[in-house]
Amino acid sequence: MMKLGMFLEGSGHHVAAWRDPDVDPNGRQTLAHYLDIARTAECGKFDLLFMADTNATFGADDVDSWTRTTQASRLEPITLLGAIAAVTERIGLVATATTTYFEPFHVARFFASLDQISGGRAGWNLVTSLAVAEAYNFGRETHPHHGDRYVRAREFAKVVLGLWDSWEDGAVIADKQNGVYFDRSKLHFLNHKGKHFAVRGPLTVHRSPQGHPVIVQAGQSDDGRDLAGETAEVTFTVQQELEAGRAFYADIKRRAAAHGRPPGAIKVMPGVMTVIGRTRTEAAEKYERLQALLSPELAIKDLSSQFGFDLSTYPLDGPVPDPRTDLEQRGRVKVMVDLARRENLTIRQLYKRVYGQRGHRVVIGTATEVADALELWFRGGAADGFNLMPLTFPRGLEDIVDLLIPELQRRGLFRKEYEGKTLRENLGLPIPENRWVVERTQKDAG
Numbered sequence: 001m002m003k004l005g006m007f008l009e010g011s012g013h014h015v016a017a018w019r020d021p022d023v024d025p026n027g028r029q030t031l032a033h034y035l036d037i038a039r040t041a042e043c044g045k046f047d048l049l050f051m052a053d054t055n056a057t058f059g060a061d062d063v064d065s066w067t068r069t070t071q072a073s074r075l076e077p078i079t080l081l082g083a084i085a086a087v088t089e090r091i092g093l094v095a096t097a098t099t100t101y102f103e104p105f106h107v108a109r110f111f112a113s114l115d116q117i118s119g120g121r122a123g124w125n126l127v128t129s130l131a132v133a134e135a136y137n138f139g140r141e142t143h144p145h146h147g148d149r150y151v152r153a154r155e156f157a158k159v160v161l162g163l164w165d166s167w168e169d170g171a172v173i174a175d176k177q178n179g180v181y182f183d184r185s186k187l188h189f190l191n192h193k194g195k196h197f198a199v200r201g202p203l204t205v206h207r208s209p210q211g212h213p214v215i216v217q218a219g220q221s222d223d224g225r226d227l228a229g230e231t232a233e234v235t236f237t238v239q240q241e242l243e244a245g246r247a248f249y250a251d252i253k254r255r256a257a258a259h260g261r262p263p264g265a266i267k268v269m270p271g272v273m274t275v276i277g278r279t280r281t282e283a284a285e286k287y288e289r290l291q292a293l294l295s296p297e298l299a300i301k302d303l304s305s306q307f308g309f310d311l312s313t314y315p316l317d318g319p320v321p322d323p324r325t326d327l328e329q330r331g332r333v334k335v336m337v338d339l340a341r342r343e344n345l346t347i348r349q350l351y352k353r354v355y356g357q358r359g360h361r362v363v364i365g366t367a368t369e370v371a372d373a374l375e376l377w378f379r380g381g382a383a384d385g386f387n388l389m390p391l392t393f394p395r396g397l398e399d400i401v402d403l404l405i406p407e408l409q410r411r412g413l414f415r416k417e418y419e420g421k422t423l424r425e426n427l428g429l430p431i432p433e434n435r436w437v438v439e440r441t442q443k444d445a446g
């Protein structure tokens with residue numbers, strides 16, 4: 001079965017979504033808006049809700065540009081997903097947290113808590129941070145280099161995983177008679193000392209019903225894919241085209257195998273912006289309505305910040321120049337440049353293809369046509385599922401749940417009922433064994 005994520009994003013995934021006549025532009029700051037989305041997504045039997053995050057505004061770096069987008073303000077995802085946990089029962093809750101600016105103890109504790117209060121539905125999207133400006137909010141003058149960020153990310157993940165094993169299952173005995181709350185032999189100190197972190201532990205949250213939160217990752221570079229192969233259980237990606245999608249899929253499974261992990265241990269879920277109508281014309285009109293609101297000036301600024309130099313001096317209808325080679329977001333920019341080269345796009349054509357949907361693949365059509373496009377990738381060895389990105393909220397999500405999901409179910413590609421209560425059960429991922437239990441079992445056997 002296909003795995004489906006619902007990527008939450010304020011008013012919708014198109015950069016102009018907040019200007020759509022059907023959208024309440026203030027909704028994105030209210031709890032009611034997200035609860036409504038979460039309930040609808042759970043009715044649609046989505047595996048998970050996903051929230052991206054940055055700790056600074058990113059994109060073009062001038063405040064005048066920000067005033068024309070919704071980018072400068074967003075709710076903090078772990079807090080929001082905590083509230084959503086209270087009104088949902090089955091859907092997974094995946095939030096983003098950066099390894100570049102946070103401390104592993106914080107991240108381990110936040111996500112372990114979300115996992116407990118949701119009954120085992122939490123996931124951590126491990127990122128090394130896209131927004132260079134995050135540095136200025138954490139006492140730094142510069143954003144660490146790409147390679148350095150991944151060195152820290154590796155150690156960070158190791159510490160978080162170690163902390164999540166602090167408590168064995170069944171550690172709490174709550175023996176009222178003798179006044180013993182937990183079994184000392186089932187609590188473990190980590191005592192980690194590495195290049196970036198010194199963390200004694202133990203974590204102050206018990207082991208959750210799914211062992212520990214699911215680890216999600218979305219790096220596209222070599223370092224990013226390596227880290228995914230080693231630790232991630234879900235990986236989001238930005239491929240636009242089937243062959244590139246297949247190559248990415250095979251590469252991730254190969255890297256996982258190099259770490260002794262079976263192919264099913266990591267689910268590859270490309271992001272897809274869906275635009276669904278009852279007819280193809282209706283769908284195309286929805287998309288074009290928002291495309292017409294794109295500002296060429298903002299689009300060029302955004303593209304320039306991604307390419308690493310000012311593109312406004314280049315002819316809009318001329319060829320796309322090569323980006324800088326020392327870029328921070330090299331993986332995502334490569335996907336864009338490959339698209340431009342493959343289809344011989346001009347700068348204007350490129351921004352029209354990528355800016356509105358923030359670099360993700362877009363599929364426009366009837367539910368049947370969108371289901372065909374997803375099925376092709378799913379059966380074609382390019383995806384285990386998809387992270388769906390509605391054009392607008394809530395209308396675009398309602399189109400998915402009312403039209404697309406029944407079509408996928410009819411084809412036997414998507415569940416009609418949740419398989420289990422935890423995110424791992426629904427994704428078909430095993431419950432990770434606690435390292436201390438494994439060690440003890442091996443000792444006993446040996």
Ligand SMILES: Cc1cc2nc3c(=O)[nH]c(=O)nc-3n(C[C@H](O)[C@H](O)[C@H](O)COP(=O)(O)O)c2cc1C
Pocket residue numbers: 051052053054096098126127128129130131217218219220221222223224225236237238271328329330331332
């Ligand atoms: C689908 C997707 C979602 C992402 N979400 C975030 C995010 O919310 N916050 C962030 O800082 N980076 C995000 N990233 C960035 C990556 O996780 C990664 O840190 C960045 O792309 C640099 O690594 P790379 O060069 O390996 O791609 C996302 C990337 C992708 C492809």
